[in-house]
Amino acid sequence: xxxxxxxAVLAIATAPRAFGQTSGQTSGQTLPDLGGxxxxxxxxxxxxxxENIMRxxxxxxxxxxxxxxxxxxxxxxxSRLSGSRQDFEFFAIRDTxxxxxxxxxxxxxxxxxxxxxxxxESELASVLAHEVSHVxxxxxxxxxxxxxxxxxxxxxxxxxxxxxxxxxxxxxxGAAAGAQAAGVQASLSYSRDFEREADRIGxxxxxxxxxxxxxxxxxxxxxxxxxxxxxxxxxPGYFRTHPVTSERIADVQxxxxxMPYRQHADVLEFQLxxxxxxxxxxxxxxxxxxxxxxxxxxxxxxxxxxRYGLALTLLRAGKxxxxxxxLERLRxxxxxxxxxxxxxxxxxxxxxxxxxxxxxxxxxRERYPYSRALSYAYVATLQESGQNDAALAVLRDSLVKYPxxxxxxxxxxxxxxxxxxxxxxxQAQGELYALQGSLPAAIEQLTLARSAGDGDFYQxxxxxxxxxxxRAQYTAELKEAKR
Numbered sequence: 001x002x003x004x005x006x007x008a009v010l011a012i013a014t015a016p017r018a019f020g021q022t023s024g025q026t027s028g029q030t031l032p033d034l035g036g037x038x039x040x041x042x043x044x045x046x047x048x049x050x051e052n053i054m055r056x057x058x059x060x061x062x063x064x065x066x067x068x069x070x071x072x073x074x075x076x077x078x079s080r081l082s083g084s085r086q087d088f089e090f091f092a093i094r095d096t097x098x099x100x101x102x103x104x105x106x107x108x109x110x111x112x113x114x115x116x117x118x119x120x121e122s123e124l125a126s127v128l129a130h131e132v133s134h135v136x137x138x139x140x141x142x143x144x145x146x147x148x149x150x151x152x153x154x155x156x157x158x159x160x161x162x163x164x165x166x167x168x169x170x171x172x173x174g175a176a177a178g179a180q181a182a183g184v185q186a187s188l189s190y191s192r193d194f195e196r197e198a199d200r201i202g203x204x205x206x207x208x209x210x211x212x213x214x215x216x217x218x219x220x221x222x223x224x225x226x227x228x229x230x231x232x233x234x235x236p237g238y239f240r241t242h243p244v245t246s247e248r249i250a251d252v253q254x255x256x257x258x259m260p261y262r263q264h265a266d267v268l269e270f271q272l273x274x275x276x277x278x279x280x281x282x283x284x285x286x287x288x289x290x291x292x293x294x295x296x297x298x299x300x301x302x303x304x305x306x307r308y309g310l311a312l313t314l315l316r317a318g319k320x321x322x323x324x325x326x327l328e329r330l331r332x333x334x335x336x337x338x339x340x341x342x343x344x345x346x347x348x349x350x351x352x353x354x355x356x357x358x359x360x361x362x363x364x365r366e367r368y369p370y371s372r373a374l375s376y377a378y379v380a381t382l383q384e385s386g387q388n389d390a391a392l393a394v395l396r397d398s399l400v401k402y403p404x405x406x407x408x409x410x411x412x413x414x415x416x417x418x419x420x421x422x423x424x425x426x427q428a429q430g431e432l433y434a435l436q437g438s439l440p441a442a443i444e445q446l447t448l449a450r451s452a453g454d455g456d457f458y459q460x461x462x463x464x465x466x467x468x469x470x471r472a473q474y475t476a477e478l479k480e481a482k483r
Contacts, residue, residue: 043105046141047087050105051437054089057109058436065092065112068373068407069276069339073269074110074128080209081125082132090128098223100127102134104141112277117222119301121266122206122215127223129202129209130216137201139194199252203259213259217252224249271302272339275309284316304335311343320350338364338371345377357381365394370401379411383418391415406435422448423455427463430470439474443467 057064074090082088088106096113103109108131118124134140199216206213224246279287291310293299300306311326324347330340341364348357361378368374375398382391395412402408413428430445446467450460 043138043141046138047105050103050107053103054091054107055437057091061093063094065094067092067276068376069342070115070273072338072371072373073273076269077121077125078108078128078132081129081205082136086136088132088135100131102131102140104135106135108132108135116274116277118219118274120212120215120264121270122212122264123219123222124270125209125211126202126206126213126216126219129205129211130198132205133198133201134194137194137197139198143191143194195248196251199248200255203252203255207259207262210262210264212262212264213256214253214261215264217249217256220249220252266301268302268304268335268337269339271305272308272337275302275305276312276339279309279312279316284313287313288317304330304333307333308335308340308343311347315346315350320347323347323350338368338374341368342373342377345381349381354381354385358385372398372402372405372407376407376411379415383411383415388415388419404435406432409435421454422452423459423463424449426452427459427466430466434470439470439477443470443474446470 058066070092071090074092078088078090086106088108090108090110092115093109093111095111097111098114098117099111100114101109108128110128114127115124118127203213203216206216275291279291281287288310291306291313295303295306295310307326307329311323311330314320314323314326327340327344327347330343341360345357345360345364348354348360358378358381361374361381364374365371365378375394379391379394379398382388382394392412392415395408395415399405399408399412409428409432413425413432416422416425416428426445426449430442430449433439433442433445446463449455449463450467455463
């Protein structure tokens with residue numbers, strides 16, 4: 001579903017007016033070179049395209065993995081690689097293939113198969129650094145600007161092919177089938193240059209973030225082997241799951257050779273996330289047997305992660321006492337992570353010790369105040385026990401840290417609804433819709449908030465100001481769409 005949606009979104013994004021092209025412009029204008037220059041797709045529009053794609057992925061793609069713990073880890077890792085120069089959102093896709101992909105505007109998708117295949121955090125970071133570089137170098141916008149001379153349907157087909165080729169080669173070939181052969185070859189040529197540029201800048205990001213830059217070449221070799229496609233295949237190189245060639249690998253190796261070797265110590269969360277993905281896949285009895293075998297034969301990179309994975313699979317199998325035993329072994333090992341606290345709370349909830357779970361989550365938030373997963377779980381526990389005022393206090397604190405977290409606003413709206421505070425309920429729901437890009441729904445909720453009849457002067461003033469802001473934004477978007 002998500003790939004068909006991308007084509008529709010790109011069809012809107014590539015309209016002449018969307019690029020700022022006026023009737024006086026001609027098809028012969030100078031195109032930017034690969035080294036930079038101005039692109040006709042603005043950063044604002046690029047972000048909007050990415051948000052539209054993400055909305056489709058979140059709500060229509062069953063492979064979208066809505067797991068706060070995995071999202072927290074990817075966000076932490078991604079922030080080390082991307083810096084603070086641009087907003088990024090990293091998300092997981094439940095897919096066993098070794099892959100990752102960048103969307104316009106700073107959205108980076110990571111397949112679970114990539115996470116479990118990476119043997120070190122530097123290997124995983126090398127792929128994320130590569131994808132982050134695609135975004136920061138604005139490769140999608142530059143690719144579209146280079147196709148201005150083509151007719152819009154051909155441009156859309158080629159843009160879709162280039163995006164789809166990063167994660168679904170079969171659909172990419174179909175998307176490009178209607179385009180002229182020369183145009184396809186031109187796009188593929190650009191894409192290879194983009195790949196080399198992303199490799200080069202990605203290596204710099206790895207080194208600056210403290211990871212081992214040599215891990216990029218070694219992991220690319222694994223990715224190449226995973227495609228099971230030989231160099232002399234008749235399938236165009238770009239349309240492979242990852243366009244990793246021997247030439248690219250050698251180029252990365254040569255560049256990394258001039259960089260110092262760095263033995264990066266993996267954080268525990270890297271191993272825990274890998275264990276969690278494995279624990280949540282397949283039949284729980286098979287997963288239990290696999291983790292037990294690994295522990296028995298000492299086949300693990302981290303004993304703590306292996307026991308964590310075993311505890312999760314035991315919970316899935318309905319064996320809470322055995323999961324508790326593994327948790328106690330984790331405590332003896334001294335493993336410290338917000339994911340361990342979440343596991344403790346889950347074990348206590350499975351044993352119907354809700355008060356104990358709430359206590360673990362409260363202490364966990366004190367120790368790890370920036371863990372969204374712990375905050376979500378703690379609020380949900382407070383809501384279930386009827387402690388709504390306490391839940392609101394946690395939500396207010398969390399929203400100070402993460403003011404653009406739609407999930408927090410949704411939980412806030414639910415809490416206000418339980419308390420019968422209609423203005424605040426609709427106000428929070430409106431902010432949720434605004435963050436999801438649904439401005440008409442957001443405006444409707446704020447209109448309901450204004451007429452709720454239970455707000456004071458200050459609350460109504462805040463709602464009125466926000467309504468004015470959202471209506472102006474929506475009007476501007478409608479005008480832009482009509483151009």
